[in-house]
Amino acid sequence: MNTLNSNPVHGATRLNDWGLIRASGEDAAKFLNSQLTQDFALLGLNEARLAGFCSAKGRLQATMIGWKASEQEILLALPAEVLPGLLKRLTMFVLRAKCKLSDASGEWQLWGLTGTDAEQWLGDAAPQTRWSLGQKGEATVIRLPESGAQARFLMVQAKEAADPALNPLSPSDWQWLALQSGLAWVRAATHEQFVPQMLNLELLGGVSFKKGCYPGQEVVARSQYRGTLKRRTFLYELEGQALPGQEIFHSEDPGQPAGLVADVASKDGRSLILAETKIAALASGSLHLGSIEGPLLQPRPLPYALTEPE
Missing domain, CATH: 3.30.1360.120 (Probable tRNA modification gtpase trme; domain 1)
Incomplete structure (x- = not known):
């Protein structure tokens, strides 16, 4: 559904x-x-x-x-x-x-x-x-x-x-809408887990690549201009509850996490999650919360295109 x-x-x-x-x-x-x-x-x-x-x-x-x-x-x-x-x-x-x-x-x-x-x-x-x-x-x-x-x-x-x-x-209705905007906020459980591009922050207007230095600026710039990003944040829906910081696993590689939940909205027994995910994991198989026996993640569309760095 x-x-x-x-x-x-x-x-x-x-x-x-x-x-x-x-x-x-x-x-x-x-x-x-x-x-x-x-x-x-x-x-x-x-x-x-x-x-x-x-x-x-x-x-x-x-x-x-x-x-x-x-x-x-x-x-x-x-x-x-x-x-x-x-x-x-x-x-x-x-x-x-x-x-x-x-x-x-x-x-x-x-x-x-x-x-x-x-x-x-x-x-x-x-x-x-x-x-x-x-x-x-x-x-x-x-x-x-x-x-x-x-x-x-x-x-x-x-x-x-x-x-x-x-x-x-209701706060749950507001959060449900917020997740659909594709913007995940850093939470206590996700402190220092992501570089900005992993959360699609630059696509939402959260990063300037023309300004001067700031903490971590060289790493952020390198992620933008050198090589292809291997992780992005995607929107999923699932049965049951989820929490920021929970790991995501891929059916074809159950031994290691394929991503991390960044932000969550829950209502009526279901959850929306914005989760940082290995892009390669989307090519085949299925994604699950917590373990490969956990709830199936059903991809939902983001309201913006995921572009690669130039």
């Missing part, structure tokens, strides 16, 4: 499992530009950027969305489970830069909005292109990658602000 083509859902859900880091000071953009995979030196006030933070070996420790709240203040939104680790690591590198980092999660509400009802409610504040930014009153609205033809938005507003005037959306 393919449950991807279910009826569109509409509404808003509070993203209680997300948080915010504030970078403030005259060097905030310059500092983040030296640490993240995207170009923050050129970040404008009307746009957001998807980015990653890598180890020296080019392995992702966190992925996030960043935007300017003002000329000297940048906010980074990311899953709360990896926020303390990222804040600690970034703080280690500030040194003499005029940039102060803090956990601003307690000052804001983060909401996921989706559907035509959300677009109508946002009105002129609804950004029209991916990663563009709008303002609805004092709230910031960022357009996220679409789930099929369905628009999705991240809305960030003050803690005391009223809830959006939209139908409540």
Whole structure:
């Protein structure tokens, strides 16, 4: 059964499992530009950027969305489970830069909005292109990658602000849509498991290959320009539950993992997973969760083409 083509859902859900880091000071953009995979030196006030933070070996420790709240203040939104680790690591590198980092999660509400009802409610504040930014009153609205033809938005507003005037959306429905967008977030269980291209991050606008150095930049560039990528992230559906960090096995090579679950959505006894997978494993045989006796992974289409590096 393919449950991807279910009826569109509409509404808003509070993203209680997300948080915010504030970078403030005259060097905030310059500092983040030296640490993240995207170009923050050129970040404008009307746009957001998807980015990653890598180890020296080019392995992702966190992925996030960043935007300017003002000329000297940048906010980074990311899953709360990896926020303390990222804040600690970034703080280690500030040194003499005029940039102060803090956990601003307690000052804001983060909401996921989706559907035509959300677009109508946002009105002129609804950004029209991916990663563009709008303002609805004092709230910031960022357009996220679409789930099929369905628009999705991240809305960030003050803690005391009223809830959006939209139908409540269950977290499981929101996560199900999020997985269909093809964007997997680094979780605690997948810390340092992937270089950006393994998560298709560059295809979603999360990597700049024209900016200066950052931790792991040489490894990321080498993955892009030397040889063919052997692993990519694909979308699958399966019966039962799954968890980030679970291994995937191939029926023709049961002795070693063929991939790793990056992100998961579950509802009605089924799961969608975005899983980093050996490309060669897709040519024949079958993929299973946990072992070759585990649930069968049924491939589902991604909303973008998997291109090879030039």
